[in-house]
Amino acid sequence: xxDKTIWDKLQNVDRRVFYWILFVGLAVPxxxxxxxxxxxxxxxxGLYDGLRKLQAGDVVVLSINSGVSAWGDCLPAMVxxxxxxxxxxxxxxxxxxxxVDCDITYREIVNxxxxxxxxxxxxxxxxxxxxxxxxxxxxxxxxxxRGVYTKDIQGTPTDNVPMxxxxxxxxxxxxxxxxxxxxxxxxxxxxWGPTKSSRxxxxxxxxxxxxxxxxxxxxxxxxxxxxxxxxxxxxxSRGGAxxxxxxxxxxxxxxxxxxxxxxxxLVIGAIVLANVGYLLTRGKK
Amino acid sequence: MSEIYKKELxxxxxxxVTIVMILDYFFVFSPVKDLATQLRTWALVIQLMAIGLGAIxxxxxxxxxxxxxxxxxxxxxxxxxxxxxxxxxxxxxxSQGGQEYWLYTWFFTYPYTSLGATLYAITGFxxxxxxxxxxxxxxxxAAILLVAGIFVMLANxxxxxxxxxxxxxxxxxCNSVGxxxxxxxxxxxxxxxxxxxxxxxxxxxxxxxYSEVA
Numbered sequence: 107x108x109d110k111t112i113w114d115k116l117q118n119v120d121r122r123v124f125y126w127i128l129f130v131g132l133a134v135p136x137x138x139x140x141x142x143x144x145x146x147x148x149x150x151x152g153l154y155d156g157l158r159k160l161q162a163g164d165v166v167v168l169s170i171n172s173g174v175s176a177w178g179d180c181l182p183a184m185v186x187x188x189x190x191x192x193x194x195x196x197x198x199x200x201x202x203x204x205x206v207d208c209d210i211t212y213r214e215i216v217n218x219x220x221x222x223x224x225x226x227x228x229x230x231x232x233x234x235x236x237x238x239x240x241x242x243x244x245x246x247x248x249x250x251x252r253g254v255y256t257k258d259i260q261g262t263p264t265d266n267v268p269m270x271x272x273x274x275x276x277x278x279x280x281x282x283x284x285x286x287x288x289x290x291x292x293x294x295x296x297x298w299g300p301t302k303s304s305r306x307x308x309x310x311x312x313x314x315x316x317x318x319x320x321x322x323x324x325x326x327x328x329x330x331x332x333x334x335x336x337x338x339x340x341x342x343s344r345g346g347a348x349x350x351x352x353x354x355x356x357x358x359x360x361x362x363x364x365x366x367x368x369x370x371x372l373v374i375g376a377i378v379l380a381n382v383g384y385l386l387t388r389g390k391k
Numbered sequence: 392m393s394e395i396y397k398k399e400l401x402x403x404x405x406x407x408v409t410i411v412m413i414l415d416y417f418f419v420f421s422p423v424k425d426l427a428t429q430l431r432t433w434a435l436v437i438q439l440m441a442i443g444l445g446a447i448x449x450x451x452x453x454x455x456x457x458x459x460x461x462x463x464x465x466x467x468x469x470x471x472x473x474x475x476x477x478x479x480x481x482x483x484x485x486s487q488g489g490q491e492y493w494l495y496t497w498f499f500t501y502p503y504t505s506l507g508a509t510l511y512a513i514t515g516f517x518x519x520x521x522x523x524x525x526x527x528x529x530x531x532x533a534a535i536l537l538v539a540g541i542f543v544m545l546a547n548x549x550x551x552x553x554x555x556x557x558x559x560x561x562x563x564x565c566n567s568v569g570x571x572x573x574x575x576x577x578x579x580x581x582x583x584x585x586x587x588x589x590x591x592x593x594x595x596x597x598x599x600x601y602s603e604v605a
Contacts, residue, residue, distance in 0.1 A: 121520040128519045142549040175507035210499050239435040246431045261489050329574045344547050363549055370548035374541050376523040384527050
């Protein structure tokens with residue numbers, strides 16, 4: 107007869123057991139939502155406050171630098187931000203210097219934001235698509251948008267897009283919202299900083315750049331928010347849920363919060379269980 | 392062109408580009424700005440060419456795999472099929488003046504989006520399993536890391552603040568105070584390291600990529 111205790115056995119549970127536990131754990135809240143309240147954290151509040159300061163006619167750049175794989179993390183906050191931008195009657199310039207699949211994300215944003223229906227393409231918003239180049243491209247766009255994008259995604263020459271008439275660089279842009287799975291916000295901070303922009307609509311805000319990032323990057327980006335280099339920041343679907351709450355919409359961020367609750371509790375439970383087992387069986391090894 | 396001349400040319404180009412970019416970043420001087428913009432445009436063109444080169448290289452690598460019947464040749468064959476299909480669809484889209492082409496859009500909207508989301512979501516399952524197997528409080532440092540991690544997780548999940556307001560309080564403190572000195576130290580030390588690397592490259596002491604050229 108085996109002298110293995112339950113704790114010994116628990117140390118060697120097949121990983122597929124965990125996969126199934128998590129799968130069921132994530133599925134249940136979609137059928138029986140908990141709807142727990144979400145408190146708003148200062149970085150998200152900073153982003154919302156920045157958006158609220160926009161005046162009618164101000165131009166906002168949305169730089170889609172996250173792929174479809176990061177929709178769970180970035181899309182809710184992008185949708186909420188764009189909703190607020192359009193509600194402020196600001197104009198929107200959308201492009202990507204980070205991900206080639208930005209067209210799908212752009213289409214999804216347009217589908218999900220009802221405010222687009224009362225706006226006119228070319229007058230209120232324009233989409234330019236993807237152009238590689240990372241930081242050197244961010245610097246080029248700062249000085250001369252037409253140098254990078256000679257036409258929009260529909261093939262209309264940039265000069266013929268009505269809203270682009272007086273827009274050709276950072277000096278004409280009120281703020282940049284960059285959705286990001288990596289370092290692209292760094293490029294905008296470095297290249298679109300106050301020394302390069304002749305306009306500061308945001309008073310105490312040093313850099314008119316906000317980050318819509320994945321949860322994993324939140325800790326790294328936090329130091330830039332606290333130093334004022336980013337005027338706002340959302341991390342993952344939690345950040346999206348907070349922004350949705352502020353903007354007053356119920357989107358994917360709010361919906362996935364229940365799954366975030368369950369998955370986080372399961373991971374914590376697993377860590378505690380594993381460590382109890384480890385402490386009880388440590389002496390035997 | 393001799394080997395020495397090749398190296399000198401690389402030194403010269405790197406040096407000139409670096410100096411122009413530094414001057415453009417720190418000073419407002421129109422001729423330098425124009426030159427820097429020109430160089431950045433070249434960089435953009437080179438990157439666009441690199442994407443094309445990357446595609447050609449991928450085809451070469453996978454073609455070789457198929458030819459040699461390596462263990463994973465079947466995946467290489469699948470890559471070639473999808474590559475050719477998307478290439479044809481993209482060319483058809485271009486032939487229509489860049490307008491929406493339903494099959495091209497369908498490929499990106501359905502298979503690509505679902506696969507991308509699945510790939511990203513799978514990491515959650517790995518993390519759950521790995522958390523159970525790897526996160527052990529083997530020493531005091533590991534124990535601190537574990538406890539801090541649990542607080543940060545409970546701050547991120549709304550249920551944390553339902554259990555007790557202390558969880559978000561401590562978790563957010565870890566995020567906005569506790570980890571900041573370390574993160575900033577990494578950033579500043581990294582920046583100094585980058586400066587040192589740039590200086591060494593300019594002085595010709597960093598020869599890593601020069602030797603690649605030679």
